[in-house]
Amino acid sequence: MELSGLAFYFVGFLIAGGIYAILCLALNIQWGMGGLFNAGIAGFFAVGAYASAIVTAASSNGKHLGGFALPVPLGLLAAALVAGITGWAVAKVCVRLKSDYLAMASIGIAEILRLVIVNEQWLTNGSLGIANIPRPFEGLVRGREADLLFMAVIWLIVIAVYVLCARLNNSPWGRTLRAIRDNEDSARAVGKDVEWFRLQTFVIGAALMGIAGALSASYFKFLSPAATEPLLVTFLVWVMLMAGGSGNPKGAIAGALLIWGIWSATEIFTNRLPGEWATRSSYVRMLLVGLLLQFVLQRYRQGLIPEKSPKLEFERK
Amino acid sequence: MIEFVNFYLIPAFTLGAIYALGAVGISMIFGILRFAHFAHGDVMTLGAYGTLTAVWLIPLPPLLLLPFGIALAIVATLAVDRMFYRPLRKLATIYTVISSFGVALIFRSLAQLFWGAQNEVYVPGVQRPLVFFDTIRVSALHIEAILIIIVIALTLHVFLTRSRLGRSMRAVSDEPELAAVSGLDTDRVIRWTWIIGASLAAIAGTLAGLDTDVHPNLGWNLLLPMFAASILGGIGKPMGALAGGMVIGLAEELSAYPWLGDGPLISPSYKTAVAFFIMVALLIFKPQGLFKGRLL
Numbered sequence: 082m083e084l085s086g087l088a089f090y091f092v093g094f095l096i097a098g099g100i101y102a103i104l105c106l107a108l109n110i111q112w113g114m115g116g117l118f119n120a121g122i123a124g125f126f127a128v129g130a131y132a133s134a135i136v137t138a139a140s141s142n143g144k145h146l147g148g149f150a151l152p153v154p155l156g157l158l159a160a161a162l163v164a165g166i167t168g169w170a171v172a173k174v175c176v177r178l179k180s181d182y183l184a185m186a187s188i189g190i191a192e193i194l195r196l197v198i199v200n201e202q203w204l205t206n207g208s209l210g211i212a213n214i215p216r217p218f219e220g221l222v223r224g225r226e227a228d229l230l231f232m233a234v235i236w237l238i239v240i241a242v243y244v245l246c247a248r249l250n251n252s253p254w255g256r257t258l259r260a261i262r263d264n265e266d267s268a269r270a271v272g273k274d275v276e277w278f279r280l281q282t283f284v285i286g287a288a289l290m291g292i293a294g295a296l297s298a299s300y301f302k303f304l305s306p307a308a309t310e311p312l313l314v315t316f317l318v319w320v321m322l323m324a325g326g327s328g329n330p331k332g333a334i335a336g337a338l339l340i341w342g343i344w345s346a347t348e349i350f351t352n353r354l355p356g357e358w359a360t361r362s363s364y365v366r367m368l369l370v371g372l373l374l375q376f377v378l379q380r381y382r383q384g385l386i387p388e389k390s391p392k393l394e395f396e397r398k
Numbered sequence: 399m400i401e402f403v404n405f406y407l408i409p410a411f412t413l414g415a416i417y418a419l420g421a422v423g424i425s426m427i428f429g430i431l432r433f434a435h436f437a438h439g440d441v442m443t444l445g446a447y448g449t450l451t452a453v454w455l456i457p458l459p460p461l462l463l464l465p466f467g468i469a470l471a472i473v474a475t476l477a478v479d480r481m482f483y484r485p486l487r488k489l490a491t492i493y494t495v496i497s498s499f500g501v502a503l504i505f506r507s508l509a510q511l512f513w514g515a516q517n518e519v520y521v522p523g524v525q526r527p528l529v530f531f532d533t534i535r536v537s538a539l540h541i542e543a544i545l546i547i548i549v550i551a552l553t554l555h556v557f558l559t560r561s562r563l564g565r566s567m568r569a570v571s572d573e574p575e576l577a578a579v580s581g582l583d584t585d586r587v588i589r590w591t592w593i594i595g596a597s598l599a600a601i602a603g604t605l606a607g608l609d610t611d612v613h614p615n616l617g618w619n620l621l622l623p624m625f626a627a628s629i630l631g632g633i634g635k636p637m638g639a640l641a642g643g644m645v646i647g648l649a650e651e652l653s654a655y656p657w658l659g660d661g662p663l664i665s666p667s668y669k670t671a672v673a674f675f676i677m678v679a680l681l682i683f684k685p686q687g688l689f690k691g692r693l694l
Binding site for chain 1: 428433434436481482485486491492493495496497499500501503504506507508510511515618621622625626629665667668670671673674677678681682685
């Protein structure tokens with residue numbers, strides 16, 4: 082059975098959309114639940130991608146660290162660990178300060194990670210990149226159907242992360258986070274350790290961003306510094322979450338698919354324009370996304386699927 | 399020794415001047431409007447392109463055409479404040495931070511759209527350095543940059559301590575409620591904060607463009623050291639931000655000097671990391687900065 086071109090395109094769309102959905106769910110934990118502004122999403126994404134690539138790629142030609150050829154799940158674990166530790170280091174410094182400081186520091190750590198990735202050839206093979214990154218369950222199917230399988234894997238992970246988020250949202254932990262986000266002083270007054278909760282939030286979010294990075298490296302099978310273009314990833318994920326509805330994991334997924342749909346659809350259109358106009362129109366798309374964010378912030382702050390606090394259930398006596 | 403002065407110290411002062419001019423705006427905006435302005439680097443970019451356009455049209459040296467860059471930056475910031483920041487002012491300031499993050503992207507895509515993504519130079523060709531006492535070689539630009547920063551520092555100091563407007567700005571920054579209760583025109587203070595911040599950013603952007611070349615990421619790449627500089631100087635302390643910018647510029651450039659052994663102390667490709675580690679160290683040990691700024 083050969084998939085038609087359109088269906089194939091759609092599978093590619095859903096794979097990338099799924100990866101964005103994981104990023105969006107991760108940001109939803111940090112911002113939607115915890116109220117922590119992370120401007121360095123691309124940094125955690127990149128560090129996860131590289132951690133997994135180094136651990137899972139089959140050969141490194143002796144030019145850089147790697148070639149361990151470990152199974153993909155271990156790669157995901159490595160990605161989550163390294164990204165989580167990076168997030169811990171940033172948050173440890175900043176959680177006691179106003180959110181703006183965390184924003185500045187997170188943009189800083191993203192920049193430092195980018196510098197390390199570009200400059201440390203022994204670790205990342207510099208701009209030549211790392212090739213032959215495996216996908217999960219590779220070899221079971223061949224050809225285009227392999228993408229179909231990968232899409233299924235991605236969306237299973239999206240669902241798992243979603244269930245995790247929904248459970249967290251309903252748990253005492255999630256309630257405490259929202260309490261801290263909405264009124265820090267009163268949360269502190271009832272004895273919640275505000276800094277500790279924020280630290281946990283940031284680390285969980287960062288680890289999930291690392292997993293998204295690892296999956297994206299598997300998808301492209303090749304990883305170079307260009308794949309983690311800092312601003313676009315960070316910015317698109319922010320617009321997705323704001324448009325979808327921050328605080329609601331369903332909204333995060335809906336926003337990811339919606340904005341990724343708009344982004345991909347306009348790309349089909351602008352790619353048909355002649356040379357010079359095609360380059361220029363990509364800036365128009367960025368401009369429009371920037372304006373869309375402003376519109377959402379002013380008129381539509383709730384997003385597509387607004388946050389819903391879980392129902393309080395009291396035991397009847 | 400002479401090599402140290404020529405290739406490290408004087409460029410360091412130039413870089414410091416660029417950071418200082420940008421950091422003043424960030425510090426004032428943070429002090430008065432209470433948010434970290436992520437689009438400030440891109441205001442610098444717009445200023446640099448404004449001057450560049452004037453250079454294309456009018457045959458005068460770039461620094462004399464600064465008013466065009468300044469005008470563009472002022473118009474752009476006042477417009478985004480009116481359209482995007484003001485409607486969010488009643489909410490938690492973090493929403494304005496997100497909005498300014500989006501404005502950064504808007505400014506940059508506008509720059510790419512109107513001026514293209516390629517690198518541009520103000521004046522083509524290699525500029526010959528001036529030579530003093532047969533040993534000290536300085537490019538004219540570096541002298542101009544240092545003169546500009548001295549003039550601006552003096553003007554800013556007089557403005558903040560002597561003029562009524564400057565004093566109201568400090569009042570709003572230090573005690574916003576008290577300032578509002580005593581009848582200060584907050585809107586006017588905010589307007590002038592943008593005007594001053596944008597002007598200095600445009601000057602900084604043009605200087606940075608003259609030092610290397612003008613491209614759409616010019617300002618964004620300088621944002622991190624400028625944040626570090628404004629924290630170092632103490633949020634809401636413009637003069638502190640000036641000093642902070644100089645310190646960060648010096649630290650970044652001088653970290654590449656071969657202090658120990660033959661190689662540079664820190665590889666030049668990690669220059670930006672110096673600013674970041676200064677910022678992290680400050681946030682851990684002294685988040686109010688060196689000059690007792692606010693801790694927001």
